[in-house]
Amino acid sequence: MTGPGRMKPAYLVALLSLSAPAIAAAPPFDTTAKVAYLKDLSSGAVLYDKAGDLRMPPASMAKMMTVYVAFDLLKKGELKLDQKFQVRPETWKQWHGPAAGSTMFLSPGEEVSVADLLAGIVTLSGNDACVVLAEGISGTEPAFVSLMNEQARKLGLTNSHFGTSNGWPDNGVTYVTARDLARLAEATIRDHPKLYKDFYSRLDFTWGKTMGSGQDITQANRDPLLGRVAGADGLKTGHTEEAGYGFTGSAEQNGRRLVMVMAGLSSSNERIAQSVSFMNWGFRAWRARPLFAKGKQVQTAEVQLGNAREVGLIAPRDLTVTVPAGAASDMTMKVVYQGPLKAPIKAGDHVADLVVTSADAGQQLLPLVAASDVGPAGFFDRLWAGLRALFGLA
Numbered sequence: 448m449t450g451p452g453r454m455k456p457a458y459l460v461a462l463l464s465l466s467a468p469a470i471a472a473a474p475p476f477d478t479t480a481k482v483a484y485l486k487d488l489s490s491g492a493v494l495y496d497k498a499g500d501l502r503m504p505p506a507s508m509a510k511m512m513t514v515y516v517a518f519d520l521l522k523k524g525e526l527k528l529d530q531k532f533q534v535r536p537e538t539w540k541q542w543h544g545p546a547a548g549s550t551m552f553l554s555p556g557e558e559v560s561v562a563d564l565l566a567g568i569v570t571l572s573g574n575d576a577c578v579v580l581a582e583g584i585s586g587t588e589p590a591f592v593s594l595m596n597e598q599a600r601k602l603g604l605t606n607s608h609f610g611t612s613n614g615w616p617d618n619g620v621t622y623v624t625a626r627d628l629a630r631l632a633e634a635t636i637r638d639h640p641k642l643y644k645d646f647y648s649r650l651d652f653t654w655g656k657t658m659g660s661g662q663d664i665t666q667a668n669r670d671p672l673l674g675r676v677a678g679a680d681g682l683k684t685g686h687t688e689e690a691g692y693g694f695t696g697s698a699e700q701n702g703r704r705l706v707m708v709m710a711g712l713s714s715s716n717e718r719i720a721q722s723v724s725f726m727n728w729g730f731r732a733w734r735a736r737p738l739f740a741k742g743k744q745v746q747t748a749e750v751q752l753g754n755a756r757e758v759g760l761i762a763p764r765d766l767t768v769t770v771p772a773g774a775a776s777d778m779t780m781k782v783v784y785q786g787p788l789k790a791p792i793k794a795g796d797h798v799a800d801l802v803v804t805s806a807d808a809g810q811q812l813l814p815l816v817a818a819s820d821v822g823p824a825g826f827f828d829r830l831w832a833g834l835r836a837l838f839g840l841a
Contacts, residue, residue: 473807474732474771478721481691481711484625485729488633488704492769492808494729498625500606503710505623506685507549507572508695509614511631512595514568514646517561517580518639519598528562532583534575542575548615548687551576552655552664563654570652570668572684577613588612599627602634616689625708628695632682632706636697647681648673671719672696676726684718685710692718698726703769705729735767738780738803738813745815746782748799752824753790759818760784760799766813768803778805782815792821 476495482503485495493499520526539555541547551573553559559567559579567576581591588611595609604627610620636643650673653665671694672679679698686692693710707725712718739745739762747757760782768778784799792798799815 474728476725476728476732478709478725479712479717480709480721482625482693482709483725484629484708485725486629486633486706487729487733487769487808488636488706489702489735490767490769490803490808491810491812492733494705494733494769494808495725496626499629499708500624500626502606502622502624504614504616504619504621504687504690505628506614506687506690506693507574508628508683508685508693509609509611509621509623510568510572510577511628511635511683511695512599512609513577513581513591513612514565515602515631515635515639516591516594516598517565517584518635518642520584521561521642522639526561526584528560528565530561530583531558532561532564532579533558534579535582538578538582539575542578548574550574553579554655565646566649566652567654569646569683570649571654571666572669574613574615581612599631602630604630614685614687616687625710628708629706632695632697632708635682636704636706643681648679650674669715670694670696671722672698672726675719675723679726686715694718694722696722696726698730700730701735703730703735732772733769733808734772736770737765737767738762738801739766741765744818745801746799748782748784749787750792750821751787751789753788753792753821754824755819755821758788758792758798758821760815761818763795763797763814763816766801768805768811768813769808770805771807778803780804784815788821790821790823792817794819 482501483495483497484499486493534553534555534557536555549572551567551571553575564576564580567573578588581588585591591612592609599607607623607627610617649668651665651667653663655664669684676698678700681697682695684694692712695708697706709721741762741764744759744761746760748760750758780803782799783802788798794817796817797814798817801813801815803811
């Protein structure tokens, strides 16, 4: 009830109950990684968090942001996959040879398509490919880096900053957190599903020729999950002396998609072993618990100045939460929305969230959408609403 002069609540919360008789302990996992973070994107549950908010150098995992910026421009039509950029001799000189790290083996003066540069970045982790793409898009690498940081702000990467397009060590200018890397991976998969599928799961890529014999150079994808974990399809490894060996990865099994981040490992073999073990643990030690089927009404929300006083809040898809496998887990649910909602509202609009809380998986945030259209109130509806507010009527 809201009477004259009373503040409307910023959030209206409807409490629901959901509990089971037994409480399950979170299944244990041990890792030698200095940083480890695992999230179930299907439910929003964070299954593991070891130093997830620690600032760290990303090494080549920074290239995920370079790729996201390119994907975004492709989606907007401001960039084309068959568009070609020339390799400047100065860029080739800087990013050529053993001291320049991983390379696509580009040649000076060569014209390379955006599609091939993206493959060179994602599959081969080419430092040269990143800079050529950055210069081709924005004219200079620093100008492109500004796009990276602008996009990071839009995506809510509040604890990250980029100083280069390829993650090359820059005395601490570039830093990220595992939580932000997971958020970036999630945004890539959510916002650009086709491009993600086309570029992030290639097993190898061929570009360049060997000196002397002129044989084609084929390099394998360093992703430690590909071919080792069912449903693995991305994303990006990273390694420098400063950062150690790291990896941001994702896999999907039976409708559940997990994103993992590990950093600070001591070798490539350790990265493979730990990444595979971590992802398998996420799928095997946790399970999805169904809550509401697609289209099921969960609650209603109050509507202000609409031709209806309330609107149903329904599940836009089958909603599940993540719980430890093999046991029940106590949890509570609440529906949260900023309200009252203001008309007009279209059926299917995301207007509220279902927040599920448990001791094992923390908070899991699930979307709820409007069940029907609510148009603006007519004259008599507005008059009646004003009278109700004036006299404090529900």
